Amino acid sequence: MAYAEDAELEELHEPHSFWTKYIWSQDHKVIAIQYSLTAIFVGLIALVLSGLMRMQIGFPGSLETVDPTAYYQYMTMHGMIMVIYLLTALFLGGFGNYLIPLMVGARDMVFPFVNMLSYWAYLLSVIILLASFFVPGGATGAGWTLYPPQAITPGTPGTDWGIVLMLVSLAVFIVAATMGGLNYVTTVLQARTHGMTLFRMPLSVWGIFVATILALLAFPALFVSAVMMLFDKLLGTSFFMPEMMSLGQQLDHKGGSPILFQHLFWFFGHPEVYIVALPAFGLVSDLISTHSRKNIFGYRMMVWAIVAIGGLSFIVWAHHMYVSGMNPYFGFFFATTTLIIAVPTALKVYNWLLTLWRGDIHMTVPMLFSLAFIMTFLVGGLTGLFLGNVIVDIPLSDTYFVVAHFHMVMGVAPILVVFGAIYHWYPKITGRMMNDTIGKWHFWITFIGTYLIYFPMHYLGIQGMPRRYFSYEEIEFIPQSAHDLNTFITVTAIFVGVAQLLFVFNMFHSLFYGREAGPNPWRATSLEWQTPQTPPVHGNWPQKLPVVYRWAYDYSVPGMEEDYTPQTVPDDPAHESIQHDEAGNPDGAPA
Amino acid sequence: MSSDTTAASQKGFAGLAGDWASDKDAFKGVPWGKAMMWIFLLSDTFIFSCFLIGYMTVRMSATDPWPNTSEVFALEMFGHHIPLVLIAIMTFILITSSGTMALAVNYGYRRDKKRAAILMLITALFGASFVGMQAFEWTKLIEEGVRPWANPMGAAQFGSCFFMITGFHGLHVSIGVIYLLIVAIKVLKGHYDKKGYEIVEITGLYWHFVDLVWVFIFAFFYLW
Numbered sequence: 035m036a037y038a039e040d041a042e043l044e045e046l047h048e049p050h051s052f053w054t055k056y057i058w059s060q061d062h063k064v065i066a067i068q069y070s071l072t073a074i075f076v077g078l079i080a081l082v083l084s085g086l087m088r089m090q091i092g093f094p095g096s097l098e099t100v101d102p103t104a105y106y107q108y109m110t111m112h113g114m115i116m117v118i119y120l121l122t123a124l125f126l127g128g129f130g131n132y133l134i135p136l137m138v139g140a141r142d143m144v145f146p147f148v149n150m151l152s153y154w155a156y157l158l159s160v161i162i163l164l165a166s167f168f169v170p171g172g173a174t175g176a177g178w179t180l181y182p183p184q185a186i187t188p189g190t191p192g193t194d195w196g197i198v199l200m201l202v203s204l205a206v207f208i209v210a211a212t213m214g215g216l217n218y219v220t221t222v223l224q225a226r227t228h229g230m231t232l233f234r235m236p237l238s239v240w241g242i243f244v245a246t247i248l249a250l251l252a253f254p255a256l257f258v259s260a261v262m263m264l265f266d267k268l269l270g271t272s273f274f275m276p277e278m279m280s281l282g283q284q285l286d287h288k289g290g291s292p293i294l295f296q297h298l299f300w301f302f303g304h305p306e307v308y309i310v311a312l313p314a315f316g317l318v319s320d321l322i323s324t325h326s327r328k329n330i331f332g333y334r335m336m337v338w339a340i341v342a343i344g345g346l347s348f349i350v351w352a353h354h355m356y357v358s359g360m361n362p363y364f365g366f367f368f369a370t371t372t373l374i375i376a377v378p379t380a381l382k383v384y385n386w387l388l389t390l391w392r393g394d395i396h397m398t399v400p401m402l403f404s405l406a407f408i409m410t411f412l413v414g415g416l417t418g419l420f421l422g423n424v425i426v427d428i429p430l431s432d433t434y435f436v437v438a439h440f441h442m443v444m445g446v447a448p449i450l451v452v453f454g455a456i457y458h459w460y461p462k463i464t465g466r467m468m469n470d471t472i473g474k475w476h477f478w479i480t481f482i483g484t485y486l487i488y489f490p491m492h493y494l495g496i497q498g499m500p501r502r503y504f505s506y507e508e509i510e511f512i513p514q515s516a517h518d519l520n521t522f523i524t525v526t527a528i529f530v531g532v533a534q535l536l537f538v539f540n541m542f543h544s545l546f547y548g549r550e551a552g553p554n555p556w557r558a559t560s561l562e563w564q565t566p567q568t569p570p571v572h573g574n575w576p577q578k579l580p581v582v583y584r585w586a587y588d589y590s591v592p593g594m595e596e597d598y599t600p601q602t603v604p605d606d607p608a609h610e611s612i613q614h615d616e617a618g619n620p621d622g623a624p625a
Numbered sequence: 626m627s628s629d630t631t632a633a634s635q636k637g638f639a640g641l642a643g644d645w646a647s648d649k650d651a652f653k654g655v656p657w658g659k660a661m662m663w664i665f666l667l668s669d670t671f672i673f674s675c676f677l678i679g680y681m682t683v684r685m686s687a688t689d690p691w692p693n694t695s696e697v698f699a700l701e702m703f704g705h706h707i708p709l710v711l712i713a714i715m716t717f718i719l720i721t722s723s724g725t726m727a728l729a730v731n732y733g734y735r736r737d738k739k740r741a742a743i744l745m746l747i748t749a750l751f752g753a754s755f756v757g758m759q760a761f762e763w764t765k766l767i768e769e770g771v772r773p774w775a776n777p778m779g780a781a782q783f784g785s786c787f788f789m790i791t792g793f794h795g796l797h798v799s800i801g802v803i804y805l806l807i808v809a810i811k812v813l814k815g816h817y818d819k820k821g822y823e824i825v826e827i828t829g830l831y832w833h834f835v836d837l838v839w840v841f842i843f844a845f846f847y848l849w
Binding site for chain 1: 789
């Protein structure tokens with residue numbers, strides 16, 4: 035007997051007090067909401083930080099609080115929060131927690147207690163991170179890549195306490211991500227319901243599953259580099275610190291390798307891009323299929339593309355280090371692998387387009403965000419081909435072209451999916467629809483706004499405008515047009531940033547005043563929409579676990595009455611009412 | 626046994642792939658805890674690999690000469706100067722503990738609670754003595770002036786790597802000892818009579834992993 039069936043027979047212990055139900059909850063759905071709200075909260079902080087930075091770039095000197103020290107601190111914290119504490123936590127801890135058990139037909143994650151610890155460790159890491167704003171010297175200003183020697187050498191902001199708190203916070207986050215990740219992977223592998231084969235899983239689950247494996251294998255490199263750098267900072271070891279002079283002083287370090295840190299960091303850092311991108315690929319596939327009422331084109335190809343991207347992502351890391359100096363043959367190798375990764379990625383883009391082709395496209399808010407994702411991801415992906423080539427990368431390196439590229443491809447594109455996915459799954463989570471009109475305003479402002487912000491940055495980058503600078507006024511080769519453009523970008527950025535309040539308002543307002551959604555407002559096929567209650571109760575399927583007969587993409591099947599056929603509908607209508615034997619197994623299922 | 630998937634009946638690679646992709650579980654008959662432990666150990670392997678690769682890199686980048694490990698870790702015993710003797714004993718003890726752990730797993734599955742628990746306690750005792758000898762080794766090196774940030778015998782990175790890697794491994798062994806004690810007591814109390822004794826094997830997986838990691842540390846740090 036499979037262990038999932040053992041669990042099916044166990045009685046559910048439903049928590050009753052407020053504290054065990056909503057605070058110290060072990061229910062994957064509550065943990066998912068805790069993760070998501072925390073992630074959105076820190077994300078808003080990072081958004082404010084980016085606004086403050088843009089004020090300095092667009093209107094130099096306009097804010098007294100933004101001096102060079104503060105600027106570098108904001109830049110570092112903005113990057114780190116957005117990449118790790120918002121996107122990683124939201125996709126894996128938020129969507130992963132909510133959707134995996136529901137989509138594969140499990141009562142919960144396999145180890146709910148560990149899952150709960152994962153959230154509390156994550157919250158602890160967030161608190162440590164935010165605490166670094168308030169310690170002497172402030173947060174670290176080393177840039178989100180935290181390159182040594184500068185990250186721990188006097189002269190960089192926050193070398194007293196900020197960098198220590200940042201590294202400790204990362205280590206705690208990795209513990210949290212590991213505890214959660216072990217749960218997600220084991221649940222997908224070992225706790226699927228009757229008939230839920232691997233190739234019947236929705237692509238959302240595939241994306242989150244492969245991304246979690248990447249997280250479990252990539253975060254160790256960050257953990258080790260964090261430990262080593264903490265030792266360099268606190269114990270005076272020289273893992274990453276060469277013999278050097280700093281501010282006229284000979285430092286005590288000797289014989290370390292700064293390049294070692296870069297290798298370790300990017301061995302984590304590049305898979306991290308796909309830890310964020312793969313769940314987005316998965317979620318957006320389901321959104322596009324559902325809202326164009328058509329099966330996803332090339333499902334198996336999509337799955338293998340996710341797996342291939344995941345595998346390749348571990349052998350491209352040094353394309354972030356072309357300017358650090360490396361053997362030209364290595365540069366050749368990493369440029370080649372980087373360009374190869376474009377093949378499965380392009381395959382996915384084609385398949386999304388072919389899914390849309392002649393589909394019954396409903397221009398709902400989730401669909402709008404999905405279409406926007408395809409366009410944004412395409413632009414960001416194409417500039418990735420420029421930067422993947424050593425000879426093109428070297429002049430463009432550390433310019434605004436790079437800023438434009440990674441914001442398009444791993445900032446805006448995944449965030450558009452996050453928005454689309456929240457609009458899509460909100461009815462299941464709360465039982466109410468989000469407001470459509472506000473949603474559409476939010477969409478158009480965000481989509482057009484982000485293009486207006488990031489598209490001109492390509493031009494700035496080709497002009498040679500360096501990134502990470504506090505002030506550009508003194509640099510002669512930067513033309514007036516670039517300064518004007520920067521002002522324009524800042525105005526747009528502030529507008530788009532403020533417009534996100536529409537989304538926050540919509541989220542909380544709809545909770546109380548939204549239209550009643552019913553169990554399956556989008557008429558979708560996957561299991562989470564077939565739960566007996568909406569929102570799903572503790573245990574998801576309190577009586578019998580569902581039985582799956584088909585893949586998750588039976589939309590507009592010829593000859594069917596409805597334009598969607600849920601996964602729980604048997605092929606042969608005669609089997610409509612499934613018989614359960616005494617042990618509670620559906621008829622014909624292996625005992 | 627019929628199944629919702631037809632792949633289960635196929636032979637060869639198609640059958641293997643079919644079994645993996647079939648419904649409910651990819652690894653048939655593997656408890657959740659065991660699957661989770663394997664995945665965790667895979668992740669932990671990457672941590673130790675990064676530590677060891679980091680050590681090799683700084684050993685190359687260090688500007689001062691690397692000390693001769695067989696001299697550093699030599700002891701005067703019974704009037705003889707024996708290189709690496711303590712490390713050899715520690716390695717022997719840890720590998721022996723893997724043997725007692727394997728026996729414990731066997732007795733656990735036979736539901737011989739007493740023997741299983743005693744063997745687990747012996748394993749924990751071996752583990753604790755390993756940590757004790759490591760503490761002795763640390764003390765000796767610290768008395769000789771080796772620090773994480775300095776090393777009178779040559780490259781400072783020798784001390785940094787030594788304390789970091791053996792410390793991280795020693796932490797794993799210590800956690801393993803506590804883990805073994807908890808499970809052994811629970812086994813004795815009959816806590817797993819209903820759930821089954823896979824937990825002993827899961828504990829064993831972790832313990833064997835810690836031993837295996839030590840073999841690599843021994844080879845790359847002490848012998849090289």
